[in-house]
Amino acid sequence: MSGLLYQFPAKTRLDRVVAKQKILAHIKGSAKLRERLRDEVDQITWHAKLASSTLNLPSTKEVPELQVFVVTLKGEALHDDVLSAIDRAIPFPTVFELKGPSGVCVKAAYKRPSQADANHWVTDEHYLSSGWHEEGAERCPLPPAIHLKALYHQCLSELIPTPKRDGERLEEQLARFNAATALGKQAEKLEKRLRNTKQFNRKVELNAELRGIREQIAEYIAR
Structure with missing residues (x-):
């Protein structure tokens, strides 16, 4: 199984419930997509904010902050188009933890500023996934990093089944x-x-x- 469950430091924790209506307000997709969000998602929680003010790591242009959201499911699964819709409503790189009957699953898609418009974020179409961990599984401390971009790239790299090669950049992996x-x-x-x-x-x-x-x-x- 790829991907790790991380223990986020207390200083980074927010645990604020986000009303689904706020996400729905950002969704310009089909009625089917909006229906899926209502039917598949029980609760969305802004779990942690990893920033220079909360983690004592320098921010970068590519990763000014890293957000962690917990999506509690009503059933066994969540369609990636629903996760993508939630992702688009968050203007920062994001790591998701899905919680459902099968346990906890970490998912993320590589998100970066657009080269054409720095205020616009480009998100990969496909989501990387850790597979399901048991609820209550042991969590690891965050990996050491020199700045938030390095931390984000390490979190994503852990989700990629193809092992990272020495000196390889995330984009190459x-x-x-x-x-x-x-x-x-x-x-x-x-x-x-x-x-x-x-x-x-x-x-x-x-x-x-x-x-x-x-x-x-x-x-x-x-x-």
Whole structure:
């Protein structure tokens, strides 16, 4: 299981409940999205604010603050489009903890200022996930960092299944993971075609193609 549960210092804790109406006011999506938020989310809590004033770490342009929100679920799961809608309403990099019947799951998407407009945040489409931890699982202290950007990048890096290589930047680690994920989807399609193919020569071709894709995946995920 990737990802760690962190113990956030008392000085950073806020634990303020955020009214769902405030989030709904920011959502410009479909009625279906708004319905999902109402049906899937029981409560949204602003759990912690990691900032120079609360953590004694310098802020950076890319990460002036890091917010931690707890989303308590009504059921087993939360659609990523709902999480993305909540994320867009928060004008800072954010780490989420989802709490549900299966325990606690840490999720986050890489968020950074737009190069075209520093006041606009760009958030990756896909969310990284720790998988489910048992409720009450042991929490770790925050990793050492020289500034908030480094802390944020370490938190995200822990969520990426592809291990970080020595000297590798977060963006490079993410790129490797995304490439391996895309190739994995290609491999699944090839495997399906292979199962449905009866011609021997075509099976040989598909097997060779599949073997090549698996070798590429192995290169991307190697430490």
